[in-house]
Amino acid sequence: MASLAEQLKLDLVLRYQNLELEVSEEIYLSGVTTLFGPSGAGKSTLLRVVAGIERSALGQITYMGIPWLDSKTGLFVPPHKRAVAMVFQDTQLFPHLTVAGNLNYGYRRRNRRCGPEWSEVTEALDLDPLLDRDVDALSGGERQRVALGRSLLAAPRLLLLDEPLAALDAARKAEIMPYLKRVIAEFDLPIIYVTHSKLEVRLLASRVLALVNGKVVRGNESLDGARHSEHSCIRASVVGLECPGLAVCKVGEGVMLAEMQGKHAVGTEVELVIERSSMLLFAGEGGNALAAGKLDGVVSSIDRSTDGTLLHVTMSTAGGELVANLHRSSWIERQLAINDAMQVVISKPAVVSYSL
């Protein structure tokens, strides 16, 4: 359980003509929390309430123990004092300013001493070559990188991303994905990420909050594909196409099927995302002929999960390290030892994250 100092506590009610938003939730503030659900579920509204842009919600918001909203006492902390930055689908860049001007807008308005430096942000998002450009002359993906950069330079405590990829085509989505992953990895910033895309949840989420008709839902089977947030990433090369949208990839001598969001030509080096719970390990040749992939690897570490139910087995493969989450059994613990060569059998296709 997260301590108060690590939580965003929401206890909110808001009524529009066609939405009854009722959320009582404690969101752990680290990594990426995806707010996932169908269109009209109230995701963007909830994000605007957290940002303080939407003022009609009743209830309480507490950020790391600090009250931001208490409608009983009339407390309302305005958006700039919350130090929250928001990135929208349509970027909302200033058209009369250059890229540098837009970035500087965020930088000059930071009201905290800490926060990433200009060069850290422009390097992470490859913005230096764009600085003198007019924002009208940018592609959709470049605009999103600038919008992300402007938000980071405002030194937020919390970054709210509202469907940042929804307006982009598949190729542009694949282009911006590595930048998003870099922002998540390099800037120690909690992110709430609104999306209705299961793929984005699988690629980015540390945890998922599913919203349907204004309420948080749990155990909804239609969302299961989005719930497996634990994954490993390895390098592979595309060697063929099984059917439209499904690539055949090679990892060393191993072969693996992978869903593609954009087009990745044969010969392209890509990053694959593999669900940790979709892997099984075999000492010899793995059985299941219908498996989505089989790779060779060597056990490099074995750890137990904190609740003792799983074994996290790290395997060195030709594409990098993979972690398999296996249910513990005395059999598997007897079989596995460091430096053992094993075959990793993967039950469902990986997802191509982006071209390397």
Ligand code: ADP
């Ligand atoms: P989502 O982000 O999940 O697609 P939204 O939060 O954008 O959902 O919208 C949820 C519902 O609330 C929609 O039916 C929308 O029409 C309605 N809504 C959103 N903003 C307002 C508003 N300011 N006034 C009245 N209704 C609104």
